[in-house]
Amino acid sequence: MTTSPRSAALPDSSPDVDLDLVLFGATGFVGRLVAEHLVEQEAHTSPPLRIGLAGRSRRRLEQIRAALPERASGWELVVADSGDAASLAALAGRARVVVSTVGPYLRHGIPLVEACVAAGTDYVDLTGEVLFVRQLVDRFHEAARGSGARIVVSGGFDSVPSDLAVHLLHRQVQQDGAGGLTDTTLRVGRVRGGVSGGTVDSLRQQLDQVRADPSLRRVLSDPEALSGGIPGAPGQRDVWTPFVEQGTGGWVAPFVMATYNTRVVRRSNALRDRAYGRGFRYREVVPTGRGVRGRVRATAVTAALGGLVAAMSTPGLRSLVDRLLPTPGTGPSRERRAAGFFEVRTVTLAEDGSRYAAVVAAQGDPGYAATSVMLGQAGLALACDGGRLCADGGILTPAVAMGDVLVERLRAQGFTLTVGRVDGGGSAGGDAGAQGA
Template sequence: MDDNTPDSPKDGPRDRPHDNPAGPRSRVRDLDIVVYGATGFVGELTAAHLAAAAPRSTRIALAGRSRERLEATRSRLGERARDWPLLVADAHDTAALGGIAAAAHVVVTTVGPYARYGMPLAHACAAAGTDYTDLSGEVLFVRDSIDAHHELARGTGARIVHACGFDSVPSDIGVHVLHERVRADGAGEMTGTALVLTSVRGGISGGTIDSLRGQIDTMRTDRARRRQVLDPYTLSPDRAAEPDFGRQSDFALLRGSAVSPALRGTLAPFVMAPFNTRVVRRSNALRGHAYGSRFRYREAMAAGRGPLSPLIAAGTAAGIGGLLAGLALPPTRRLLDRLLPAPGTGPDEETRERGHFTADLFTITTTGARYTARFRAQGDPGYRATAVMLGQSALALALDRDALPDSPGGVLTPATGIGDALVARLRAAGTTVAVRPLPG
């Protein structure tokens, strides 16, 4: 059998047409989900989650550059994955990627940096009317994908959903559930809204560091791209329609009480804020600014409540600044490259299992009502928890068509592309996603 041809599934229905009656989306597909990059660290974790969590009838395939490595990965996934097809395709082999996209309802990819490897697969899915999810935390890649694929995907019905891991599901889905509760209560529109990472245990992903290197290099050599990265609304569909709040810094120190009366101490910058905030703002814009015409969104990280809180927060800010500066300068980058985790590597199983995170979101509405949402998950945020979020995003797109947000397709966000279907699946998988009102 040709390596690019799916093996025949032994379990489950074969001819499940998609719900769109016209265009490429209506083609019968042999597979529900393809995991591209399954031989990588996070790719295998995602495949393992699908092997444990997907209904037995779900037709799943593994894809990557090496059939030998794919076979080794499949052998470690247990009996559920024994007959999963293996598809071989290099990240720049457009013909092979087109074949994968045409065979599947959903392609989930963990192959980054996405600016280097992701565009051909995203294009293949947009052209074939195939839903797509990834773990991108790269502002420039997502901006380029919007420019290249949004209208194409709208025409084919494909949902191209970037950022379906720790970047940016807690942020985007957290704001989504806040909005739904505020709307249901008739409490007006959201105004000042913030995510605070109140508890976290886990390591830094080597893939995230590699993506950061690439973006820093681009910003150093291209002023126009640097302006795009720094624009708080760079992912919005209509920049001119966005509100002007003046300068919006992603790395400012904040007083906890300025975010919510329930918080104490000083809040430190959150290293993922420059990407997450832009994803949330895109969600608001794609929804016609339903969150509110005065909606303003920030992210930060708790630094304790005691007298040392300002020093801890300032030290965190200095550490982030030092990391970014170090990666920008060749001599210090060479040193950091020896110390930081390499792409495709990650912590051992015990460390992954012991990790966790809690993100608390706060908003005040135009009627003066206050709400908070909590997004909490067990497992290292960048590895185990991310594999759950990505795997459940793929399952929602493949199996929960009736529960997805009404959309003609396009380059979407977790909230606008998957929405409540993802909320339900994450809760069923053990993730806390809860909203409650706060005292006025």
């Protein structure tokens, strides 16, 4: 993948394109947060961006626009429905970039992506759904390469911190001449935030798909499910049970988002022709401490995750669990969003034996406040920095599509993104043989 100016014709070469960025799903909870972020950022763009708000109801779009600062009063309102192919084609034909918050994407997202691919329009979303992205890879990757459409998946907490952390490690190890990356582990540090109703609904949709077609379990369990058929390093496995890391001596449990994030990171590596290293293996874990207490906590975390999936997969228990979980379109108060935060630390062992660490952190509820900034900045990168981004169309990841540019933009928003060599020996990623232990 290249990062020179795009060889394909830019979408705005058509006289029908009159909007730089359209936010689809502006009337939803996260959509409103992204709209608020965009209107703050528009004051700093020159020339001013032509922004549109899109959704099913013009009345609700008018209400959202009226609640934004005065400078949004001229934003275009675009009525479009995820079930109306003609309206989506019209939307994609008018926009240089579409930012979508309309999920679950497996249910609502494919027609919009298809329209953007056909129009050569750049796109970014918030999906955390393996089955959705797998369909995009299988059906649209080559077509998007042909049209020049950069279809960027997972521009929020799924999976920007994971993807950019490994991107930073790769860049630093290359710069230092330390070879490629080998065992690499993201460790979840401090996190405070609510559970997204949209994320829960996405899990429901995937479980429903698997129940209807049990063969899809093989896709969900494949560590390289999103890599486009390009094989990864031998021994690449997911973490399903607690274990003691050899490098740290502490217990760890599976991270709830790992079964998606890891596949996005591996897709980044595949799109870059395995540039991270032929021995690159990646996992994500939650440290729970040492000794008996660490083991008990790790076991409890793992049991809770397994119990949630089992309950949501069981018709008799599903309705009970649904009453306890947040519903789509809802979210925490402004005060609670502001009080949230996250920090993840990703460590790797380079081929020359040296160790490196990258930290990604931000203030704000990761699933709402921080995600709205990440998605907004990803959309702005596509709209404003096109010549500095990946030149190729396709089904892309944040690291491949906009890597260093998105790092710069998030740092300017107060995010912490650091990388460097760390002292000490041993395996930065722990014992590779214990990945699935």
